[in-house]
Amino acid sequence: MWKAFPARLAARTGRRVVAYSRRGYGRSAPRAEPYAHAYMQREGEAVVPAVLAELGIARAVLFGHSDGASIALVAAAEHPMLVEALVLEAPHVFVEDLSVRSIAAARAAWEETDLRARLGRYHDDVDGAFRGWNEIWLSPAFRDWNIEAYAARVRAPMLVIQGEADEYGTRAQVESIAVRAPRVRTCMLAGAGHSPHRDDEGAVLERVAAFLDAPNDAA
Numbered sequence: 001m002w003k004a005f006p007a008r009l010a011a012r013t014g015r016r017v018v019a020y021s022r023r024g025y026g027r028s029a030p031r032a033e034p035y036a037h038a039y040m041q042r043e044g045e046a047v048v049p050a051v052l053a054e055l056g057i058a059r060a061v062l063f064g065h066s067d068g069a070s071i072a073l074v075a076a077a078e079h080p081m082l083v084e085a086l087v088l089e090a091p092h093v094f095v096e097d098l099s100v101r102s103i104a105a106a107r108a109a110w111e112e113t114d115l116r117a118r119l120g121r122y123h124d125d126v127d128g129a130f131r132g133w134n135e136i137w138l139s140p141a142f143r144d145w146n147i148e149a150y151a152a153r154v155r156a157p158m159l160v161i162q163g164e165a166d167e168y169g170t171r172a173q174v175e176s177i178a179v180r181a182p183r184v185r186t187c188m189l190a191g192a193g194h195s196p197h198r199d200d201e202g203a204v205l206e207r208v209a210a211f212l213d214a215p216n217d218a219a
Contacts, residue, residue, distance in 0.1 A: 001122050002065075005197045012205045013212055015061070020051060022068075024132060030125040035136040037145060040067055044074025044150075052082055061212065063087040066168070066194065067133070070147060073177070077153035085215045086158035087208055090194050092169050093176050094146045095137075102167045103137045110134070151180035157215040159185045161207060163192030163199060185211060 002019055010017040022043065024031035036042070048071065052060055061084050064072035069091035076083040092099065109115045110130055123129040136142055158181060160174050171188060178184045187207050192199035 002197070005201065008201070008205060009063075009208065012209050015212070018055060018057070022047070022071075024125055024128050025123055027124055030128050031132060035132045037136070037142060039136065040070045041074050041147065043071040044076075045078045048072070048075035049079050049082055058082070059084050061085045061087065063089070063208070064091070065089040065197065066092070073154065074147060074150050076156050076158075077150040080155050083154075083156045085156050085212065086154065087161070087211065088158060088177070089161045089196060089204070090163065090166055090169060090173075091160065091177065092173055093148045093151065094173070095143050096169060096172065098170055099168050100138065100143075103134060106130075107134050107138065148176050148180060151177045154181050155183070157183040157185075157211075159187065159208065159211040161187045161189065161196055161204060163194060163196045164188050164190045165193045168194045183216075185217075 006017045006019040009015075021028040023029055048062070052058075059082060062072035062075060064070070064087075066089070069088035070093065072086055073088060073091060073093070076086050106115075116126060116130070119130060120126040158177075160177055162169070162171065162174050164171075174186050174188065178186050189196050189200050189203055192203075197204045
């Protein structure tokens with residue numbers, strides 16, 4: 001959940017920030033179909049450009065977190081003319097054992113604690129939001145999911161941010177993108193977990209602002 005972060009990002013960078021929830025999340029409509037193996041690819045290929053077109057945005061900086069970061073990566077590869085730059089926070093480009101263990105632990109918390117009630121404050125379709133994501137990631141068929149090849153096709157400058165204590169992915173995710181994409185800066189934040197914009201908001205705002213001030217300085 002972004003909470004007040006988009007407004008603070010707009011204030012810090014002087015840019016217009018549009019934050020939206022994918023179908024099935026937040027106050028958006030429920031998903032029309034179950035999660036498929038390539039659900040993130042489909043979002044990046046078809047949904048992101050449709051959202052930009054609906055908003056009348058010809059070219060954008062895409063900032064995504066977790067699944068949203070992976071979706072932004074796909075969108076930039078598929079639609080280079082729409083993307084000025086990328087900020088990827090806690091992206092995943094392949095499935096790690098750590099991810100599966102943590103997602104399995106999240107299922108246990110869903111079943112045994114008040115996690116459903118807490119998430120219900122943020123999602124109209126809380127069951128669809130949690131179960132759809134959780135079940136596809138824990139599906140044996142999903143273990144071979146991989147979007148590393150998209151990184152090599154991105155020509156926009158990119159900033160990749162991850163917390164050193166991310167419970168859903170290791171530094172290998174960042175390194176995989178960095179060795180493939182031609183214009184990347186990376187930032188590993190000590191003490192931050194899967195949501196650096198919550199765990200170390202000030203550092204994220206500063207890193208993003210500096211990147212957007214001079215995106216072409218990316219290596």
